[in-house]
Amino acid sequence: MPPGRKKSLTPEDFVTVAIAYADVHGLAALTIRVIGDEVGLTQTAIYRYFHDKDELAGAMKEYLFAEMLTSLGEPTGTPRERIERIAVEFRRLFAQHPCMANLITVLSSPMDNSTAVTRRVVDALEQMGFSGRALTDSYQLVESVLIGTTLIDLYGSPYHLTTRLERFRNVRHPAFDDISRDPSSIEETNEQAYVTAIRLVLDHLDRTATEQARAIAHTSG
């Protein structure tokens, strides 16, 4: 490609620009017209690249999950360590790209990269010894706590922190007043709750996995 040659855009250009904008201004502020402005074209140019806004949102979600898969690298360590790793990277992804929380609540369709993450958790659970209904139940527990507690921290982005601050102030209790004075201690509290919740789930999985293994050994022995 000769220099100075005006290269046309790619779908990825739209995706990265949209993510950057939504992270700062919130997903609600991301209109088709704004995207046009941001990439330097007209409002309607995007329809050459995406069928509709939902398809763009799906591509944004896939892009961010791809980023997470890259950070994750190849699975190593014990099953528990692998799930812990996923929990950490999941959290990091949402912290770096808060628009993800709104994307997930707005979007429903399962897609390749999110399914890949799901499968990693399922693999780890299988290696812990879960199968059949115990496997799906365990997976659901991990997903609910992992995504649930992350969602609740960030769904109002980019106003989630001030909102939570206001909620804490509304409790009208000295301990909550103390913490509502600076946003960073609110973030700490959220982080603390996440880490504790994940640890509780993993401890529980360790216990039930050995129980299931013992039950199977007893049946077949």
Place this chain on the structure above:
Amino acid sequence: MPPGRKKSLTPEDFVTVAIAYADVHGLAALTIRVIGDEVGLTQTAIYRYFHDKDELAGAMKEYLFAEMLTSLGEPTGTPRERIERIAVEFRRLFAQHPCMANLITVLSSPMDNSTAVTRRVVDALEQMGFSGRALTDSYQLVESVLIGTTLIDLYGSPYHLTTRLERFRNVRHPAFDDISRDPSSIEETNEQAYVTAIRLVLDHLDRTATEQARAIAHTSG
């Protein structure tokens, strides 16, 4: 009021009609024009009762939390039982009114009735022996798991079940295929995850509460 006299509407009329519609068709389908149709007036009539759509959404949320407070009744039993009670009623509220999940993600402002529920949890935690930073951390853990795991089950309402069904099918694993065959077993799995998560949190609170009590006794003794 004489019979046959045409009584004018109340704000509550709009609220109940809006909730009923959003529960069935989803919050996204609830437009100002639809509300007008449903109450039997014009699109713009609602502005005599609410400043804007956000105020209506807030009133819907408050109405549903009021319903929950009524179901809860006066607090009785041990602190743990009281939190369990709240967890059960919270779940029931969302099951009966799935629009609540979307209301929460869309709305941010803290309001009277939701704060009342918060305060009940805080009271119970204080009676368990938590104070200061341990109190806010404990509360945050309860809230994250309680609301988080509920949100994640229902945020796509009224399509949340078919969506999850499709996600399970996408995993392409025999155990997930089995469960994705009927929607009721998906609901069971969600319910199971919720109950387990709450139990894990409450067990953890029981442990840390006695630890904190012991630490205080040690310091002051």
Place this chain on the structure above:
DNA sequence: ACCTGAACACCGTTCAAGT
């Protein structure tokens, strides 16, 4: 092939006008 400009249906909201 890639982009623009005008247009359309739909949304939340305002406001003057009706009873």
Place this chain on the structure above:
DNA sequence: ACCTGAACACCGTTCAAGT
């Protein structure tokens, strides 16, 4: 006092027309 009808700004989307 309560409601209507027409209008406005904004949204996602379509499509004929430009290069």
